[in-house]
Amino acid sequence: MNFYEVTFPDQFSPERSHTVSTILELENASFNSKPYSYICPVECKVGDFVLVETRYGIKVGKVNAEMPSKLNATKFIIGVIDISMFRRISEQHEVERKLLAQIATAMSKRNHEAQFRAAAESDPAIAALVAQLDEVRANGGTPVTSKAID
Numbered sequence: 001m002n003f004y005e006v007t008f009p010d011q012f013s014p015e016r017s018h019t020v021s022t023i024l025e026l027e028n029a030s031f032n033s034k035p036y037s038y039i040c041p042v043e044c045k046v047g048d049f050v051l052v053e054t055r056y057g058i059k060v061g062k063v064n065a066e067m068p069s070k071l072n073a074t075k076f077i078i079g080v081i082d083i084s085m086f087r088r089i090s091e092q093h094e095v096e097r098k099l100l101a102q103i104a105t106a107m108s109k110r111n112h113e114a115q116f117r118a119a120a121e122s123d124p125a126i127a128a129l130v131a132q133l134d135e136v137r138a139n140g141g142t143p144v145t146s147k148a149i150d
Contacts, residue, residue: 004067
């Protein structure tokens with residue numbers, strides 16, 4: 001087993017009940033608390049964010065240094081927080097969210113166009129407007145007929 005020195009963000013020291021609410025908050029925090037010694041049965045390295053047991057419950061800390069065997073280390077690092085995995089999942093979620101929004105917009109436009117084309121079948125005025133729209137689209141924005149558009 002290895003031994004590590006772990007520090008906590010100033011505003012999230014182990015005796016405070018506040019928990020980190022976002023990864024960004026964790027990454028931007030200043031880890032200037034008093035260092036605490038921990039026993040580490042899992043693989044970790046300096047700079048890793050870790051879950052540790054404290055007398056106040058499970059807290060998030062940051063590995064500050066690897067230490068030689070420490071007699072005063074009685075609590076354990078429970079695990080390493082893999083922020084890179086979180087980032088990949090978060091980025092994937094954001095891409096999916098944007099694509100779903102684009103699909104919804106495209107479907108809405110398609111449904112809207114299908115509705116006015118259906119209306120054109122029973123209304124000659126709408127049919128004339130749809131015909132003009134088709135001409136504009138077919139001719140790069142310029143209507144072929146000379147009908148005025150009100």
